[in-house]
Amino acid sequence: MLIRRTIMKVITRGELHDKIRNDGYAVTDLMNYIEIGVSTCPEATVSIDLIDSEKVMSEIKDTLSLHPAIVEIDSDSSADTEEDLSDFFTTTSKAYMLCISDEIANASEYFGEIFGVGNDESGYYYALVANKQFNECCDIAGFNKVGLIVTPKILNSVKDKRIHFEGYDFIGACVEGAWEFVRCNDRLSFMNCSTFGLVTNLFSRNEGLFEASEMLEKYAIIIGAGSVGSLIAMQLARAGVKKFILIDGDVLKLHNVCRHQLGFRDLGRYKTAALKDAIMNINPLAEVITFNGYLQDAPLDIFDLDKNGMMIGTADNRAGNALANDFAEHLGIPFVATGCWTRAAAGEVFYWRPDSNLPTYREAYFVLISEDRPEAHNNYFGDEEERETLNFEPGTSVDIEFVTNIAIKVCLDLLNQNQLGYTPRVLNYLTNSTLICNTNNPSIGGETVTMFPHPLFISHTIRMNKKEKTNDERSATDNGVENVGAD
Structure with missing residues (x-):
């Protein structure tokens, strides 16, 4: 029996990148380069004795494992041997599923690389x-797979094992209007x-609650x-807000992790940069601008926006929120x-x-605002005596999130207030x-x-106004009790 095989041509991802960047190839030139390379591959012949069928199968497997090839068999071998060969060539251990975004699927003339995500186990x-x-x-952080779209002719050469691409997770082509990978x-x-x-699919569970096309036109300056700010950003991204401006000069540290939306993999990074990656992990089409510093130092050109958005202040002091x-x-x-x-007993x-x-x-809040920047994460209403007796971290994640989720609902209402x-x-x-x-x-929270009449109380009777406050009102406001009813 003779096995005739074409010597496989191996092309690496680095080689293709070199052709594009250093040799100035256009993508069409690149496809031609690959096709020419395949057509010039030499052939070789392997001869196998058919007397011992077990030896035949062993030698075929050894040959193919060392030299993947397109195989043609000249033999009058028995039906049993043909059945064994059929099983060997067609058996697969797992079904694979590739979901292709419309951006790629609708571009049937596109040749080149694609990025995505996937799991080899599933x-x-x-x-x-x-x-x-x-x-x-x-x-986009988290995109861990890279594919290559080629011509149908090249894809056939891949399937025939005339050519092998190193550095890619999947190869495909649009063949007569249908995608094959x-x-x-x-x-x-x-x-x-x-x-x-x-x-459509990303925000399909929001249908009837938020209009996806409208939300994608919204922006949030945080x-x-x-x-607090990281939770608001993540939830607005899930609601469909597409554009964000994130302003903060802090770095994520170990003690932040138990309350923050970020985790160990982001330790030592600027919070804005890590949060940008987290937003992009929710919506890869999101547009996120970051500035590592104070609002008053941010370049003005990043605020060249329309009025289809909002500003959200989560500063650790009232002066910062007033400036925002x-x-x-x-x-x-x-x-x-x-x-x-x-201690996030209230908010x-x-x-x-x-x-x-x-x-x-x-x-x-004019009577409470000081232009002197306080110590970071200083609480609004507790006094020095209370701080000395309440010696634990400034609030658990669950308490911070309960307060913040009310703010997020207000944000969503304001963003959609003019939506029919x-x-x-x-x-x-x-x-x-x-x-x-x-x-x-x-x-927990001091006197x-x-x-508050009970835990989980939410007020709805306080109305802040512009009038000059009396001394008694200022005293009440300083203690955080302005117009709180027992409702």
Whole structure:
């Protein structure tokens, strides 16, 4: 029996990148280069004695494992041997699934690389974005797979084992209007292909609650990327907000992890940069601008925006939130500020919107605002004596998130307030200043929290205004008890 095989040509990903970057190849030139390389591959012949069928199978397997090839068999071998060979060539151990985004699937004339994600254990993969520039790595964190789209002729050569591409996870082509892909494994496993609309599928569970096309036009400027700001950013991204500006100069440290949306893999990174990656991991089409510093030092050109967004203040001091509201007023966009009290026993949510009679943050809290920047993470309302008796971390994640989730609902209502058919969640009920209580136990939050009638209390009668406050009102506000009812 004779086995005639074509010597396989191996092309590495680095070789293709070199042709594009250093030799100035266009993608069409690259496809021609590959096809010419395949057509010039030499052939070789292997002779095998057919007397011992077990020896035949052993030698075939050894030959193919050392020299993958297209195989032609000249033999009058028995039916049993043919059946054995058929089983050997067709058996696969796993079904593979490749979901292709419409961006790629609709570009049937596209040749080049694609980035995506996938899991080799489950066999599920997603081809998400085209890598038209042949970049070495995807700029979206977490994209761990790279594929190559070639001509049908080249794909056939891959399946015939005339050519092998190193450095790719899957290879495919659009063949007569249908997509065909194979895994770059030893078996060249066939991949079942389906297509999907990235935006439509990504936010399909929001249908009827938020209009995806409208939310993708929204933006959020978030001042502070700590435990509060990171949660707001992640939830707005899940709701469909596409554009973010993140401003914070802090670095993620070990003690942040137990309350933050980020984790160990981001330790030592600027919070803004790590949070950007987390947002992109939710929506790879998101646009995220970061600035590592204070709002007043940020370049003005990043705020060249329309009025289809909002500003969110999560600063650790009132002066920072007042400055953020001042800037929101200048931009003509709504503003929300939120933060927690001592040990996150309680917290507050404030909102302002343009073209209203509502006071700004500075007008509402003018007696509490100091232009001297306090110690980072200093609480709003606890005094020095309370801090000495409450010697534990400033709030657990579950308490911080309870307060912050109320702020997120307010943000969503403000972002959609002019959307036809939108039903507000809380804006028709809550006032412009809301107090949220996690616990009214003074051993956790100090004597201030005893003003709340019960744990999990949420106020809805406080209305901040612009009028000059009396001495008694200032004293009440300093203790955080302004107009809190027992409702």
